[in-house]
Amino acid sequence: MRLAARVLFRRCRTVLITDLEWPAYRAILEQEARRTGRCLAEVPLRGALLEDHCTAQEVVRMIATAYHARGCEGTFSVPSPIRACVCRWRRSPAPVGRAEAPVVVIDGAQALGHAPADFSVEYCDFYLAGSHKWLQNAYPMGLGSAGVGARSPTFARPVRK
Numbered sequence: 758m759r760l761a762a763r764v765l766f767r768r769c770r771t772v773l774i775t776d777l778e779w780p781a782y783r784a785i786l787e788q789e790a791r792r793t794g795r796c797l798a799e800v801p802l803r804g805a806l807l808e809d810h811c812t813a814q815e816v817v818r819m820i821a822t823a824y825h826a827r828g829c830e831g832t833f834s835v836p837s838p839i840r841a842c843v844c845r846w847r848r849s850p851a852p853v854g855r856a857e858a859p860v861v862v863i864d865g866a867q868a869l870g871h872a873p874a875d876f877s878v879e880y881c882d883f884y885l886a887g888s889h890k891w892l893q894n895a896y897p898m899g900l901g902s903a904g905v906g907a908r909s910p911t912f913a914r915p916v917r918k
Contacts, residue, residue: 762789769831798827831860843880
């Protein structure tokens with residue numbers, strides 16, 4: 758998670774998160790934001806989901822709207838619905854002075870080992886997950902994978918001629 762936070766704030770001035778993030782991960786993001794003089798922008802989803810019973814499409818709209826309104830350049834989120842958001846962001850032109858492709862870090866802790874994970878997805882720059890919930894697992898405590906098809910220059914490898 759510390760690597761993911763450094764990747765995000767190395768390239769992004771403002772990173773979008775939700776109020777559903779795991780407190781330990783949120784603390785790491787807040788610490789890295791302070792260290793680098795960067796910002797976190799939060800989308801309040803908890804009430805919308807639990808009290809207002811909003812739909813998946815409404816969640817995508819809320820996240821995508823907040824991303825543009827707050828001038829974000831990256832996001833830390835769970836796998837769904839961020840895929841739909843990233844597709845939406847990439848269809849619209851980037852505002853002047855902002856990175857063309859958002860830096861996307863996925864928290865797959867609730868999915869990896871429980872649901873199919875696609876590490877070649879084009880919307881994900883870095884996918885991380887803890888393995889502490891797996892039965893009889895001792896090590897490693899966490900896993901990370903750089904997205905194979907990611908379009909963000911954050912993980913782009915230099916081309917050698």
